[in-house]
Each structure stands twice: as structure tokens, then as C-alpha cells.
Amino acid sequence: xxxxxxxxxxxxxxxxxxxxxxxxxxxxxxxxxxxxxxxxxxxxxxxxxxxxxxxxxxxxxxxxxxxxxxxxxxxxxxxxxxxxxxxxxxxxxxxxxxxxxxxxxxxxxxxxxxxxxxxxxxxxxxxxxxxxxxxxxxxxxxxxxxxxxxxxxxxxxxxxxxxxxxxxxxxxxxxxxxxxxxxxxxxxxxxxxxxxxxxxxxxxxxxxxxxxxxxxxxxxxxxxxxxxxxxxxxxxxxxxxxxxxxxxxxxxxxxxxxxxxxxxxxxxxxxxxxxxxxxxxxxxxxxxxxxxxxxxxxxxxxxxxxxxxxxxxxxxxxxxxxxxxxxxxxxxxxxxxxxxxxxxxxxxxxxxxxxxxxxxxxxxxxxxxxxxxxxxxxxxxxxxxxxxxxxxxxxxxxxxxxxxxxxxxxxxxxxxxxxxxxxxxxxxxxxxxxxxxxxxxxxxxxxxxxxxxxxxxxxxxxxxxxxxxxxxxxxxxxxxxxxxxxxxxxxxxxxxxxxxxxxxxxxxxxxxxxxxxxxxxxxxxxxxxxxxxxxxxxxxxxxxxxxxxxxxxxxxxxxxxxxxxxxxxxxxxxxxxxxxxxxxxxxxxxxxxxxxxxxxxxxxxxxxxxxxxxxxxxxxxxxxxxxxxxxxxxxxxxxxxxxxxxxxx
Amino acid sequence: xxxxxxxxxxxxxxxxxxxxxxxxxxxxxxxxxxxxxxxxxxxxxxxxxxxxxxxxxxxxxxxxxxxxxxxxxxxxxxxxxxxxxxxxxxxxxxxxxxxxxxxxxxxxxxxxxxxxxxxxxxxxxxxxxxxxxxxxxxxxxxxxxxxxxxxxxxxxxxxxxxxxxxxxxxxxxxxxxxxxxxxxxxxxxxxxxxxxxxxxxxxxxxxxxxxxxxxxxxxxxxxxxxxxxxxxxxxxxxxxxxxxxxxxxxxxxxxxxxxxxxxxxxxxxxxxxxxxxxxxxxxxxxxxxxxxxxxxxxxxxxxxxxxxxxxxxxxxxxxxxxxxxxxxxxxxxxxxxxxxxxxxx
Numbered sequence: 001x002x003x004x005x006x007x008x009x010x011x012x013x014x015x016x017x018x019x020x021x022x023x024x025x026x027x028x029x030x031x032x033x034x035x036x037x038x039x040x041x042x043x044x045x046x047x048x049x050x051x052x053x054x055x056x057x058x059x060x061x062x063x064x065x066x067x068x069x070x071x072x073x074x075x076x077x078x079x080x081x082x083x084x085x086x087x088x089x090x091x092x093x094x095x096x097x098x099x100x101x102x103x104x105x106x107x108x109x110x111x112x113x114x115x116x117x118x119x120x121x122x123x124x125x126x127x128x129x130x131x132x133x134x135x136x137x138x139x140x141x142x143x144x145x146x147x148x149x150x151x152x153x154x155x156x157x158x159x160x161x162x163x164x165x166x167x168x169x170x171x172x173x174x175x176x177x178x179x180x181x182x183x184x185x186x187x188x189x190x191x192x193x194x195x196x197x198x199x200x201x202x203x204x205x206x207x208x209x210x211x212x213x214x215x216x217x218x219x220x221x222x223x224x225x226x227x228x229x230x231x232x233x234x235x236x237x238x239x240x241x242x243x244x245x246x247x248x249x250x251x252x253x254x255x256x257x258x259x260x261x262x263x264x265x266x267x268x269x270x271x272x273x274x275x276x277x278x279x280x281x282x283x284x285x286x287x288x289x290x291x292x293x294x295x296x297x298x299x300x301x302x303x304x305x306x307x308x309x310x311x312x313x314x315x316x317x318x319x320x321x322x323x324x325x326x327x328x329x330x331x332x333x334x335x336x337x338x339x340x341x342x343x344x345x346x347x348x349x350x351x352x353x354x355x356x357x358x359x360x361x362x363x364x365x366x367x368x369x370x371x372x373x374x375x376x377x378x379x380x381x382x383x384x385x386x387x388x389x390x391x392x393x394x395x396x397x398x399x400x401x402x403x404x405x406x407x408x409x410x411x412x413x414x415x416x417x418x419x420x421x422x423x424x425x426x427x428x429x430x431x432x433x434x435x436x437x438x439x440x441x442x443x444x445x446x447x448x449x450x451x452x453x454x455x456x457x458x459x460x461x462x463x464x465x466x467x468x469x470x471x472x473x474x475x476x477x478x479x480x481x482x483x484x485x486x487x488x489x490x491x492x493x494x495x496x497x498x499x500x501x502x503x504x505x506x507x508x509x510x511x512x513x514x515x516x517x518x519x520x521x522x523x524x525x526x527x528x529x530x531x532x533x534x535x536x537x538x539x540x541x542x543x544x545x546x547x548x549x550x551x552x553x554x555x556x557x558x559x560x561x562x563x564x565x566x567x568x569x570x571x572x573x574x575x576x577x578x579x580x581x582x583x584x585x586x587x588x589x590x591x592x593x594x595x596x597x598x599x600x601x602x603x604x605x606x607x608x609x610x611x612x613x614x615x616x617x618x619x620x621x622x623x624x625x626x627x628x629x630x631x632x633x634x635x636x637x638x639x640x641x642x643x644x645x646x647x648x649x
Numbered sequence: 650x651x652x653x654x655x656x657x658x659x660x661x662x663x664x665x666x667x668x669x670x671x672x673x674x675x676x677x678x679x680x681x682x683x684x685x686x687x688x689x690x691x692x693x694x695x696x697x698x699x700x701x702x703x704x705x706x707x708x709x710x711x712x713x714x715x716x717x718x719x720x721x722x723x724x725x726x727x728x729x730x731x732x733x734x735x736x737x738x739x740x741x742x743x744x745x746x747x748x749x750x751x752x753x754x755x756x757x758x759x760x761x762x763x764x765x766x767x768x769x770x771x772x773x774x775x776x777x778x779x780x781x782x783x784x785x786x787x788x789x790x791x792x793x794x795x796x797x798x799x800x801x802x803x804x805x806x807x808x809x810x811x812x813x814x815x816x817x818x819x820x821x822x823x824x825x826x827x828x829x830x831x832x833x834x835x836x837x838x839x840x841x842x843x844x845x846x847x848x849x850x851x852x853x854x855x856x857x858x859x860x861x862x863x864x865x866x867x868x869x870x871x872x873x874x875x876x877x878x879x880x881x882x883x884x885x886x887x888x889x890x891x892x893x894x895x896x897x898x899x900x901x902x903x904x905x906x907x908x909x910x911x912x913x914x915x916x917x918x919x920x921x922x923x924x925x926x927x928x929x930x931x932x933x934x935x936x937x938x939x940x941x942x943x944x945x946x947x948x949x950x951x952x953x954x955x956x957x958x959x960x961x962x963x964x965x966x967x968x969x970x971x972x973x974x975x976x977x978x979x980x981x982x983x984x985x986x987x988x989x990x991x992x993x994x
Contacts, residue, residue: 064987066971074968085966086738087980088777090987 005029006095006116008039018099021054021111025093030150031056033519034529034540036119036127037097041112048104052111053119053127054097055537057513063089098513098537100127124154129534133159142196143237144189144495144530145541155237156541158493160197162533164204164434168492169467172442172483173476175497179525182476183215185495186438187546188239189474193436194395195239202433202470203394207387207421209414210262210401211440217264218554219397220247220272223547233544243548244397250276250387251401252377252409257599258569259561261376262401263551266558270576275606276400279382280330282416283370284308289415289454290373290408291366299359304367306353311336320344320352329382330371337364374409383603389420392431414445414455418462418471425469434470437462442475443482456484463490481506494531496538498523512538566595573602578613585614593621671993672790673812675764679753681810682762685803693754703750703763703834719889722921723908723951727894731905732925732958739960740879741858742773742782743981744849747989748841750834756798761830763793765815765837768993769844771852771860772985779984782852787844788993791815793833815840842868853877859960863982866920866943873918873945879957880920880943883977885936889922899935901926906958911946921949925958927965928976938976 006025010016021039025031033056041050065071071089075082102108103126117123124147125131133140134157141157148154162168171189175181190206197204210216222243226234234241249272251262259265264273287304288296296304310316312333317324320343327336340352341360350357371378387398400417402410418437424430439445439459446459462473463486475491477483481503488494499520503509509517516538520529526545529538549557564572567586574581590598601620610616673681683693721727746769754762770786772779791813796804799814807814817832845862849872852860859877866873866880889912890898901907901924909923920943928938944957964979972983 064971064983070968070970074966074970081966085980086740086777086963087774087779087967087984089967089980090779090984 002117002120004115005031005037005118008111008113008116009094010110010113016111016113018102018108018110020096020098021052022094022096023116025095025116027091027093029093030118031059031093031095032149033057033059033515034147035149036100036124036147036539038117038119038123038127039111039114040117041114043112045107045109046104050109050112050114051103052114053100053103053123054111055100055127055539056095057098057537058096058515060094060096061091062094063091065089096513100536101129118150118152119154120152121154124152124156128156128532128539129536130157130159132534133157133161140198140201142189143192143239144532145528145543146233146236147539147541153236156530156539158530158532159534160193160201162492164193164197164201164436164472165467165470167467168533169472170463170491171472171474171493171495172480172488172491173474173495173497174480174499174503175476175478175495176500177478179498181497181523181525181528182440183551184526184546185497185528185543186474186476187216187219187548188543190397190436190438191244191547192237192239194244197434203431204434204436205392205394205396205398205432206436206438207398207400207417208438209440210399210403211410211444212403214263214403214551214555215440216399216438217249217262217401217551218269218549218558219244219399221269221549221554221558223545223549224553225550226545226547230544233542234547237544241544241547244395246393246395247272247397247399248388249273249399249401252276252374252405252413254404255375257376258564258566259572260401261404263403263555263560264401264558265561267561267572269558270572275385275603276387276413277377277379277383277385277603278412278416279379279384280328280333281313281382282384282386283374283378283412284312284367286412286415286419286454287367287370289411290370296366299356300363300366303355303359303363306355307333307363307367318353320347320349330368330378330380332382334364334368337368370408373406374412377405377409377412379603381600381603383600383607385603385607387417387420388431389424390429390431392435394432396432411453411455414439415458418458422462422466422469422471425471432470434472436472436474438474438476440476442477442487443479446475446484446487448482448484460484460486463487479503481508492533496520496523496529496531497527566590566598570598570602573606574613574617577605577609581614589614589618590621597621671766671768671788673810674790675751675753675766677810678764678790678792678807678812681806681812682754682803685806692758694752701751703752703830704748714886716888716890716892716895717912718891719910719912719922721908721910722946722949723910723954726908727890727897727910728908729897729901729905730908730955731902732955732962734904734959734962738774738963739859739956740774740861740964740981742771742852743779743861743863743979743985744769744771744845744852745863745982745985745989746770746841746845747986747993748837749993750793750837752830753792756794759826759829760795760798761826761833763830763833763837764790765793765833765840766790766993767837767841767844768989769841769848770985770988771848772981772988773857774981779981781988782848782857786989786992787848788989789813789840789844791840793817793836795829846870846872849878859957861961861964861979861981863979863985865917866945867912867914867917870918873920874947876945876948878945879961881961881979881982882941882943883974885939885941889941890924898924898939899930901939903927903929903938904962906942906954909949909951909954912943919946920944921946921954923954923958925961927962931976940977 006023008021008023014022035056037054039052140160142160143155144158145156146153147156173182173185208216220243231241249264251260254261260275311327315324315326321339325336327333344352371380402413421435446456462471480488501521504517527542529540531538570586571583601617604620605617679693749766751764752761753764756762768786768788771782773782793815796816817836846869849869853872853875862878862880865882866878872878903926905926907924909921911919912922913919922941922943924941926939930937967980969975969978969980969983972978
């Protein structure tokens with residue numbers, strides 16, 4: 001029999017209700033804000049002794065003094081004398097708890113004056129309604145952390161049906177920056193999902209956008225700072241303390257094009273880092289992401305549609321242009337525009353196929369400079385290196401490093417990747433049944449105010465309809481109040497790390513009791529408050545440090561590679577495909593080629609991943625005749641004049 | 650053996666959250682009397698637990714003031730002595746009792762029916778924290794009235810309803826209703842003193858350690874002879890100093906005591922006593938902040954008086970505020986009263 005922790009108490013001024021009750025405890029009782037307790041009723045209701053589960057949301061302590069002044073007077077104003085008093089003044093610890101669950105739940109009655117016990121493991125499961133999804137045979141539980149109170153340490157589980165769909169879905173994490181809460185929590189939770197997502201619910205993969213620094217750049221490397229308490233947490237929660245085994249990184253090139261624009265550029269980690277580059281066709285589908293309404297009026301939109309449907313990737317014939325054209329890259333498109341405008345000028349025409357010359361010039365300007373605005377991501381020559389659409393793997397993690405990208409490029413990447421995920425999940429043609437998309441800095445991409453951008457609309461769409469498709473948004477931000485209400489509102493599960501006091505003062509947190517808000521503002525690293533559809537009140541949990549190398553440690557252990565020369569960049573890229581490629585071979589092979597041509601050849605080789613890398617790469621370069629060193633031809637001897645010819649020279 | 654067993658079955662231990670022990674409450678008693686069939690000799694008033702008690706209406710209970718003779722024990726005349734400040738608290742426990750009397754009806758129109766609640770408790774101090782000794786407080790509730798005036802039906806109903814009846818006899822002035830009231834109140838006071846006495850004797854028999862008793866110990870029988878019981882009297886309606894020495898007593902400095910004297914009352918034990926100034930007076934009452942300490946005469950010595958005075962002085966902190974008697978009250982006694990109010994009222 002467990003020890004009695006306290007007693008429910010009610011007065012006329014402070015009565016209990018069906019939703020809240022008060023209890024007192026001994027001074028040394030292991031109770032605090034967030035502690036889960038069980039109340040045992042004494043009078044049967046409908047033949048059953050009522051059991052009420054609650055979570056402590058407020059605590060009070062007071063003595064029998066009516067005024068602080070009395071204590072001061074009693075000690076003659078000397079605090080140390082008060083401490084030497086023969087007797088400790090009577091003190092009460094009074095707690096207020098919000099009800100988590102009544103058993104039986106009908107009739108719903110005020111909480112009875114019963115004994116209060118610290119909730120044991122089984123009590124915690126019942127209190128949080130986890131018992132429904134912890135049952136063998138219908139288990140859909142995903143551990144999120146360990147609830148601790150006194151000697152109790154109970155695993156807290158989320159319901160996969162409500163975390164990854166279809167009942168509810170999405171996760172939102174809030175917390176101040178710098179405490180490693182948000183990224184760490186997501187890394188931990190992904191590991192937990194991968195370890196516990198039930199087979200019967202299908203496969204699951206994660207796609208993470210690394211939006212700042214090296215946060216997610218070392219998910220496949222083991223952590224160096226897991227201590228015994230972390231390992232105990234992993235063991236208790238049944239999650240292996242190991243890094244992710246199947247991680248692939250994607251990053252656009254730098255504007256110069258030599259290397260990938262990522263902090264994960266150390267040669268030892270290059271084996272699973274691939275370029276992310278798109279050509280005209282990929283970009284044109286999402287032109288509206290980069291073109292605002294001022295850019296694209298109805299006329300311009302019509303011309304873009306025409307180009308997309310009638311010009312790109314097909315043979316295009318027009319009397320004005322003469323020869324048939326095939327536009328496959330930005331270079332082709334620029335040439336097409338240039339030829340069209342010249343022809344119109346030559347024939348003194350102001351419109352072509354109902355499109356005015358000014359509209360044509362405007363669309364040319366807006367479209368062709370996309371490759372400049374998104375240099376490194378968008379290729380002029382149409383080379384494409386993309387995510388493995390249709391071949392996503394179960395328990396695979398796909399990281400797209402956009403940290404160093406300009407805003408336009410980031411928007412383009414978000415828009416295209418998420419749209420592709422949605423379309424392919426709709427067709428069940430992604431390779432997995434569920435994808436968790438992790439987006440940090442959500443307040444930037446789905447702000448509560450500001451213009452209605454394409455990216456925000458897309459995130460709204462995912463948050464509102466994604467759960468039916470298996471497209472799940474895990475989003476994080478420092479200030480939840482600055483994120484669009486519908487995006488955070490649709491997140492079935494919410495995690496809160498340490499919060500800023502100003503943020504906690506916003507209306508979104510008004511439903512939390514003051515003590516809970518205060519606790520939120522003082523949470524330690526590794527502590528979270530969890531809201532989940534099954535939990536009628538938020539619960540505090542502790543989770544272990546992620547079993548992956550942190551970004552900060554990662555960049556120290558795997559420092560960024562120095563900016564290479566063109567030769568070195570080509571060697572690095574090709575050696576991922578063929579270990580026999582050497583610097584000497586590359587130097588010899590590209591000696592006569594232009595830089596653009598070399599980079600194009602590298603891109604095409606990476607895209608094709610041919611059997612014979614060297615031959616393929618060489619074939620992409622224009623044939624040039626090597627200069628032949630000619631021996632000087634012997635010059636004919638100058639005839640000398642007869643020595644006896646006085647008229648000679 | 651529990652305190653319950655050792656103190657007799659008439660006393661029942663009161664527990665928190667248990668059905669009210671120690672007899673029927675004011676409300677229950679009134680309800681039983683009101684529910685009697687037909688005409689009863691008792692006319693029940695509309696009272697409940699919140700009704701003002703006789704003690705709150707007249708705290709002194711009509712006790713007259715007096716100056717009583719006392720035999721000096723330390724010197725021939727009353728002198729004052731400074732007491733060294735205490736270093737270590739000497740008391741192990743505190744004993745106090747409460748009483749509450751409420752008129753709930755009238756018998757034949759002139760004889761008040763008084764509901765009395767008495768309680769006593771020992772609170773033990775361990776590591777500066779007070780807790781209840783043994784199983785709890787002694788609590789008893791009863792109706793105090795001249796039983797000869799009660800008809801058989803009412804008496805039977807009371808007994809059936811668990812109402813204890815205490816006969817106040819025909820004491821007091823039957824011509825004046827207040828005389829009956831005084832009789833009832835005196836009986837209740839005796840019941841309270843009896844409860845305190847039983848607890849004090851039990852404590853001293855158990856040899857627990859020095860016991861701080863609120864009030865006189867002279868009526869505590871065996872306990873009054875024990876070196877463990879120390880009585881601390883806050884009221885001074887009877888002064889045990891010669892009239893010329895009253896100004897000396899009124900001007901006693903804080904932390905000083907008088908020389909000891911013996912108090913010998915009728916039907917009570919002879920005890921050693923002295924005055925001790927805990928705090929300066931409040932200006933209105935020269936004896937405010939003054940207490941009279943009692944110990945068994947057999948345990949008395951000047952050194953013992955100094956030690957006990959030290960201990961009593963050490964109990965000035967924490968201050969017993971917000972109790973209005975805080976200048977002369979130890980916090981442990983306030984704690985006893987708070988406890989009794991919680992379980993007995």
C-alpha cells in the first residue's frame with residue numbers, strides 16, 4: 001500500500017469542483033508543480049469507490065501569522081534570531097490540482113475529501129489515458145519522456161495515431177533559443193518514433209530542413225556527451241542510444257559552384273552529401289514562389305503559363321523564330337527570349353501571340369534572373385540533382401541544408417519539396433507511408449502577420465490536410481505567438497521548453513495557471529511541458545540528450561573544408577563516385593576546358609552516376625585538339641653572291 | 650496501552666476527518682432535543698457551532714481579583730533576579746486545554762441547558778517541530794444541567810442520541826438564572842482541568858521530559874508533584890505578593906524573575922512559584938508580559954528556578970501572534986490551542 005501523500009481539503013471559500021481540487025501535504029512531501037496524484041474517495045458512487053487523478057498546477061505555503069510584521073517583531077528585526085527559535089512556526093503546504101480523469105467518469109462529481117497518493121506508473125497511464133494505446137495488440141505508444149515525482153519515474157507516451165495521423169497530427173515546439181531544447185527534442189523524438197512506430201501503421205521517414213548553422217548536420221554521428229542519466233532514460237524509454245543509421249544530406253552549391261553550400265563539408269562526411277540542384281522545368285512550376293503579385297499580373301501570368309505548357313521541354317515552332325526551338329534550361333530560355341524580341345524588333349511588332357512586348361520583356365527579366373537569385377540551387381544548364389522521389393526509405397532521414405541559402409532559394413526549396421511530398425503521398429508514390437517534415441524558425445515561414453506568402457499557404461495546407469496523407473509537420477519556433485494561429489492550432493501535440501516571460505504573457509498562454517507559466521520560464525535543459533490530445537492537462541517530462549553529435553561539437557570535430565580550387569572541387573565530387581580519380585587526372589583532363597564547362601560536366605556526372613565515371617566526365621567536355629609542338633622547319637640558306645660579282649648586294 | 654485506554658473510556662480521542670468523536674456536537678445535540686415528540690421540558694434555542702461561547706462573552710468567568718498570602722522560599726522578602734538568556738530550549742512538550750460553553754436551550758424557562766466542549770492535548774517537540782503526543786487530543790462534549798429537572802423521556806432521548814449528560818446539581822443561586830450558568834461553566838472548567846490533569850499525569854508517568862503547561866499545575870494531582878511539569882500562568886487575578894510589593898512586581902524588568910514563594914491552596918498541591926517578566930507591558934496592563942511559573946515544591950531550588958525561567962524565556966520565539974495574549978504566551982501553547990480548535994470545536 002502506498003503511503004498517503006496528503007489529504008483533499010475543501011472550504012466554503014475554496015471549494016473543490018469536478019475539475020479542480022485542493023490538498024495539503026507534509027512539508028517534506030515530494031510534490032511540486034506538475035506532480036500527478038491520485039485521490040481515493042471514501043464513499044462509493046454507483047457501487048464504485050471514486051478515483052480521481054490530477055496534476056498539481058499551483059502550490060501555496062503559509063503560516064499561522066496574520067502579518068509578516070509579526071514575524072519581524074517576534075525576532076526583534078534580526079532574521080538570524082528567527083532561525084534560532086525553539087519551535088518552528090506551523091506551516092502549511094497547500095496544493096491545487098487540475099483533474100486529469102475521473103473513474104468512474106459518470107456522474108461527474110466534485111472531488112471528494114479523500115486521501116491523496118503519489119501516482120505510480122499504472123496511475124500515470126490511467127490519468128493520462130495512455131492505457132488505451134499501451135495495450136498489447138493495439139499499442140501505438142511513442143515515448144516522449146520520463147515523468148518524475150519523488151521516487152516515481154514513469155514513461156510518458158504519445159499516441160502515434162494522434163502524432164502522425166490520421167486522428168490528429170503535427171507537433172509544435174516552442175522554447176527560447178540557446179538551450180538546445182527545440183532541436184534536441186526533435187532529434188530525440190524522431191529516434192523514439194523510429195524505434196516505436198508500429199509496423200502495422202506502415203513506414204515512416206523524416207525530412208528535415210536545416211535552417212540555421214550546423215544544427216542538423218551530424219545526425220549520423222554518435223554523441224560524445226551522453227552520461228549515465230541519459231543512458232538510463234534511453235533504456236527506460238526503450239530507445240537505442242545510437243545516431244540515425246540512414247541519413248542523407250542535400251545542399252545546393254555555392255554561387256561559385258565549386259562546393260556544396262553546407263557546414264557538412266568535411267571530406268570524411270562527404271559520402272552521404274549530395275547536391276540539390278534544379279533546372280528550368282523544376283523551377284518554372286514554382287515560379288509564383290519567387291514572383292510576387294507586383295511582378296506577375298494577369299498578363300505576365302498568362303505568358304508564364306504559355307511558356308510552361310508550350311515552350312519548355314518540347315519542340316517549339318513559330319514563324320517569327322524560324323527554326324524550331326527546344327528550351328530545356330535557363331540558357332535556352334534566355335536565348336529564346338532574346339531571339340523572339342530581336343525578331344519582333346526586326347518586324348516592328350509590338351505583340352506576339354497576344355503578348356505585348358513589354359510583358360515579354362518583364363517576364364524575361366523576372367524569369368531569367370531566378371538563376372542568379374538562386375545561384376547554386378538553380379542551374380542554367382538544366383542539370384538536376386534531386387531528392388530520391390519515389391525511393392524514400394523506411395526510417396530514413398533526409399536533411400536539406402538551406403542554412404546558407406538566400407531567402408528566395410529557401411522559399412523555393414520549401415515550396416517544391418513539400419509540394420512534391422504532398423503529391424507523391426497522395427499517389428502513394430513516395431516510398432514511405434508517412435513523412436515527418438521538420439521546420440525550425442516557423443515564425444519566419446508561417447508568421448502570424450505579414451504578407452500571405454506561398455510558403456505560408458503551403459504550410460497551412462499541410463497543417464490542415466497533411467494528416468490524411470501521412471504528411472506530418474514538426475515545427476519549432478522561439479515565439480509561438482508569432483506563428484500563424486491555424487498552423488499552431490492544427491498541431492495536435494505541443495512541446496514547450498523554457499519560455500520567455502514576455503512570450504508567456506501573451507494571450508495564448510492565458511489558460512495555463514500562473515505557477516505552470518512560472519515553471520515554464522524556469523525549465524531546465526532537457527525538460528519539456530507536453531500537450532497531447534489524450535492529456536487533459538499539460539504534463540512535464542524529461543528527455544535524454546540526443547544520441548547524435550551536436551552541431552557545435554560537429555563543426556569542431558569535422559571542421560569545414562577550405563574553399564577548394566576548381567581542380568580540387570572536381571576531385572572531391574568525382575571521388576564520391578570513383579575512388580581512382582586523382583588530382584593529376586583531373587588537372588590533365590580539364591586543362592583546356594572552360595570553368596562553366598567543367599562544372600557542367602561534373603554536375604552531369606553526379607546526376608548520371610555512370611559506371612565509368614572518368615569516361616563519362618571526359619565525354620561531357622568539348623573535344624579539343626591538343627596543341628602539337630612543331631619542330632621548326634629548316635630555313636633555306638640565303639644564297640650568297642659570288643664573291644667576284646661587284647653588283648651583288 | 651494507548652492514551653485512550655490509560656485515561657478511561659469516558660474520553661475519546663478525536664481524529665481529523667473521522668466522524669466527530671467525544672460526544673454530540675452543539676448542532677447534533679440541539680437537533681436531538683428539537684426532535685423530541687410532544688412537549689418537552691427543554692425549549693431549544695436556534696444555536697449552532699458558530700454561536701458565541703460563554704467564554705468569549707465573559708473571559709474572566711466572574712473570578713474576583715485578590716491578593717493571596719504566599720510563603721517565601723528563597724528569601725524573606727520579595728526580590729528580583731536577572732535570568733541569563735537561554736541557550737537550549739528545555740521543554741520537550743506543551744500541554745493546554747480548551748473549553749467552549751454554549752447555551753442551547755432552557756429547562757423550564759429558567760434553567761439554562763449548556764453544551765460544553767472540553768479538550769486537552771500534549772504537543773511534543775521533535776527537532777523544532779510540534780506534533781501530537783500519542784493518539785491525539787482528549788475531547789469530551791456533554792450537556793451540563795441539573796439532571797433532577799430533566800424528565801425521563803428527554804433523558805432517554807439524549808442517551809439514545811449519544812449526548813452525555815453532566816449533572817450540575819442544585820449549586821448556584823436558583824433564584825438567579827446566571828447562578829445556574831455559573832454552575833454549568835464551573836463544571837465545564839473542572840472537566841477541562843480534569844482532561845489536562847489526566848494528560849499531565851500520563852506524560853509525567855511516561856517520563857517524557859519537561860512539560861510546559863498552560864496555567865496552574867497545582868490541581869494536577871500526581872503531576873503537580875513531578876519535576877517534569879512546569880505551569881506557566883498568564884492571568885493574575887490573584888496576586889501572590891504582599892500588597893506593598895505589587896509595584897515591584899509591576900516594574901519587573903524583562904528577563905527577570907522574582908524570588909520564589911510557595912503557593913498552598915485548598916485541595917491542591919503545594920507548589921513553588923515565582924513571577925517572570927517575558928516582555929514589557931503594553932502600557933494599559935502593568936502585568937501584561939508577566940507570567941507566574943509553577944513547579945513542584947519538592948523540585949525547587951534557586952538554580953532550578955533559574956533554569957526553568959531560562960526555558961520559559963526561550964519560548965518567547967516564535968512569537969505567538971496573532972493571539973492577543975501573545976506577550977505572555979508561548980508559541981507551543983498557541984499551537985496546542987490551534988490544534989484543539991481544529992479537532993474539537
